[in-house]
Amino acid sequence: MIDQVQREQLEEEACAVRDRAYAPYSKFRVGAAVLGGSGAMYSGVNVENASFGLTTCAERVAIFKAVSAGERNILAVAVCTESGVTPCGACRQVIREFASDCPLFVLDANGNSRETSLKALLPESFGRGDLE
Numbered sequence: 565m566i567d568q569v570q571r572e573q574l575e576e577e578a579c580a581v582r583d584r585a586y587a588p589y590s591k592f593r594v595g596a597a598v599l600g601g602s603g604a605m606y607s608g609v610n611v612e613n614a615s616f617g618l619t620t621c622a623e624r625v626a627i628f629k630a631v632s633a634g635e636r637n638i639l640a641v642a643v644c645t646e647s648g649v650t651p652c653g654a655c656r657q658v659i660r661e662f663a664s665d666c667p668l669f670v671l672d673a674n675g676n677s678r679e680t681s682l683k684a685l686l687p688e689s690f691g692r693g694d695l696e
Contacts, residue, residue, distance in 0.1 A: 575677055586611045604630075609625060627659065660682060668681060
């Protein structure tokens, strides 16, 4: 569970980093921030590539940074896009690898925020515990 201050910090960071996205092809800039189990926050942006399949989503960049720092538990995710869309299916599964459920805060470019959850976005999911 996260408190209101953590939520606000997570949302602010996701929107702040969005300007750093590398999206010369789609022009669809995404910023993300995740809160790790340690209480540390990690952010990321989408990074596109001329070979489109090599593009990496902001959510995965943030999670991979968290994992690289030693995190193995994600407590919350914030995603900021122009229109306030939710994470793609691949990102949902990557989030699931490090959280059985967690709040996801989805923001648009105007700062409008709504809350959903991983379970709502990825019902009947499976994770590492299901493969052991």
